[in-house]
Amino acid sequence: MDPYLTLLIQSIVLPFGLSGLLLWLGPRRDRYKVIGNAAIWLIAYAWIIGLPNLPPEEALDWLWLLLAASYTAGYVVQHRAQWLSRTSILLATLVVIAWPVLRYQLSGTLVGELVVIVVAGGVLFNRLPQIQPATPALTLVINTAGLAVASALSGSLLVGQLATALAAITGGYATAEIISRLHTTRFSAQQMLVLLPVYLGLLAIARLYAELPLTAAALLLVSPLAGISIRWKHAWVFSLSISAGAVGLVLLNSDNTAYY
Amino acid sequence: MQLPLVNSVMKPLALGILLSLAHPSIAEVAAPGNYRVDPDHSTILFAVNHLGTSVLTGRFNTFEGSFALDPDQTPRVDVSIKTASVDTNHEKRDAHLRSPDFFNVKQFPVMRFVADKVDYDTHGQPTTLHGKLSLHGKTKPVALDLSPIGAGKDPWGGYRAGFNAKTVLKRSDFGMDFMPGGIGDEITVTLNIEAIKE
Numbered sequence: 001m002d003p004y005l006t007l008l009i010q011s012i013v014l015p016f017g018l019s020g021l022l023l024w025l026g027p028r029r030d031r032y033k034v035i036g037n038a039a040i041w042l043i044a045y046a047w048i049i050g051l052p053n054l055p056p057e058e059a060l061d062w063l064w065l066l067l068a069a070s071y072t073a074g075y076v077v078q079h080r081a082q083w084l085s086r087t088s089i090l091l092a093t094l095v096v097i098a099w100p101v102l103r104y105q106l107s108g109t110l111v112g113e114l115v116v117i118v119v120a121g122g123v124l125f126n127r128l129p130q131i132q133p134a135t136p137a138l139t140l141v142i143n144t145a146g147l148a149v150a151s152a153l154s155g156s157l158l159v160g161q162l163a164t165a166l167a168a169i170t171g172g173y174a175t176a177e178i179i180s181r182l183h184t185t186r187f188s189a190q191q192m193l194v195l196l197p198v199y200l201g202l203l204a205i206a207r208l209y210a211e212l213p214l215t216a217a218a219l220l221l222v223s224p225l226a227g228i229s230i231r232w233k234h235a236w237v238f239s240l241s242i243s244a245g246a247v248g249l250v251l252l253n254s255d256n257t258a259y260y
Numbered sequence: 261m262q263l264p265l266v267n268s269v270m271k272p273l274a275l276g277i278l279l280s281l282a283h284p285s286i287a288e289v290a291a292p293g294n295y296r297v298d299p300d301h302s303t304i305l306f307a308v309n310h311l312g313t314s315v316l317t318g319r320f321n322t323f324e325g326s327f328a329l330d331p332d333q334t335p336r337v338d339v340s341i342k343t344a345s346v347d348t349n350h351e352k353r354d355a356h357l358r359s360p361d362f363f364n365v366k367q368f369p370v371m372r373f374v375a376d377k378v379d380y381d382t383h384g385q386p387t388t389l390h391g392k393l394s395l396h397g398k399t400k401p402v403a404l405d406l407s408p409i410g411a412g413k414d415p416w417g418g419y420r421a422g423f424n425a426k427t428v429l430k431r432s433d434f435g436m437d438f439m440p441g442g443i444g445d446e447i448t449v450t451l452n453i454e455a456i457k458e
Binding site for chain 2: 050154155
């Protein structure tokens with residue numbers, strides 16, 4: 001099969017199609033949709049990177065564990081402890097993801113960046129259940145698509161593909177939100193709370209290993225905060241503007257010649 | 261009457277003799293001893309199939325190594341290459357090669373070859389290096405075909421020996437299997453080594 005067609009199917013067609021089927025034909029109960037979408041992303045993930053190493057050897061090998069742990073935090077842990085467990089899981093995963101770089105190039109800046117990502121994650125995990133954003137799926141699609149493009153332009157197609165698959169899973173829900181003129185959403189806060197840590201993990205990997213510029217990474221961190229924290233039906237516009245700004249920055253700094 | 265003979269025969273002959281005295285013999289067997297790789301006069305190159313239509317070449321610019329040359333001693337070859345020094349003459353492609361998609365240089369900054377066995381021919385020249393290559397977090401056995409180039413004294417009082425080494429690796433053996441359709445799995449690695457005897 002043509003390698004670019006394979007990329008398209010792996011990253012977009014498969015996850016979007018399966019997630020759409022799950023949305024329209026699957027069980028109504030949200031818990032099954034959450035686990036279904038997590039499973040769809042894992043299928044795309046396994047196809048894109050191959051089966052992850054056990055025990056994990058590279059940063060990307062930790063992502064499926066992060067997703068599984070995030071799901072567990074939402075449905076097994078007591079409600080009061082969920083925020084703490086999600087934030088702790090994110091912190092632990094980022095530390096193991098960053099460990100090779102921490103070992104060879106430990107610096108205050110690097111630790112600071114990781115702390116900022118964890119704090120942003122903690123804020124998101126706290127605000128989401130309280131605010132119940134109007135267009136969570138559309139916001140997540142915008143952020144993950146921005147991360148996908150920025151990562152690919154910065155030098156890692158793999159991270160770009162994984163982020164694209166994340167966007168594709170949410171794409172069906174975003175489409176439903178748009179069709180309903182942003183009045184209703186079928187994408188629950190729980191869905192977002194399970195998938196957001198994966199977004200943050202991918203962002204950390206792109207920053208640490210794929211030379212994603214600092215300013216672009218910062219914008220991609222602010223983007224979901226803006227889209228979720230602002231109580232406005234069209235808060236997704238902020239995410240769109242900020243994500244577009246991040247992609248623009250990467251484009252400005254990169255050599256635009258195609259070499260593939 | 262001797263002048264044309266001097267011009268046509270003697271002068272070139274004299275020049276040839278002088279040149280052969282100034283340059284090391286290209287037929288000399290490398291002397292046994294410990295050697296240090298001279299990175300200024302050595303290259304590590306690789307070639308890979310691109311889209312099934314052409315061969316793309318690249319190099320690693322930063323490396324160091326040492327080896328012991330003696331049929332009677334336990335072989336010792338140790339070469340380390342900085343993966344971030346990969347260079348295919350295209351900055352964007354090199355950034356991609358350094359990313360988690362391929363070499364993941366932040367996590368695996370060095371690849372290392374350590375030889376534990378050397379085959380020699382009847383003249384005492386090494387022919388094959390057997391060892392282990394550690395690359396991308398995986399260690400696999402590798403054999404390099406060796407071709408001695410030459411050896412001898414250099415103009416600065418030292419002694420140098422040169423070798424050409426070649427092998428074919430599969431990048432998938434080392435966990436680098438991204439874009440199998442677009443980029444070939446087999447990588448031909450060629451080392452042109454000049455080493456200084458210590």
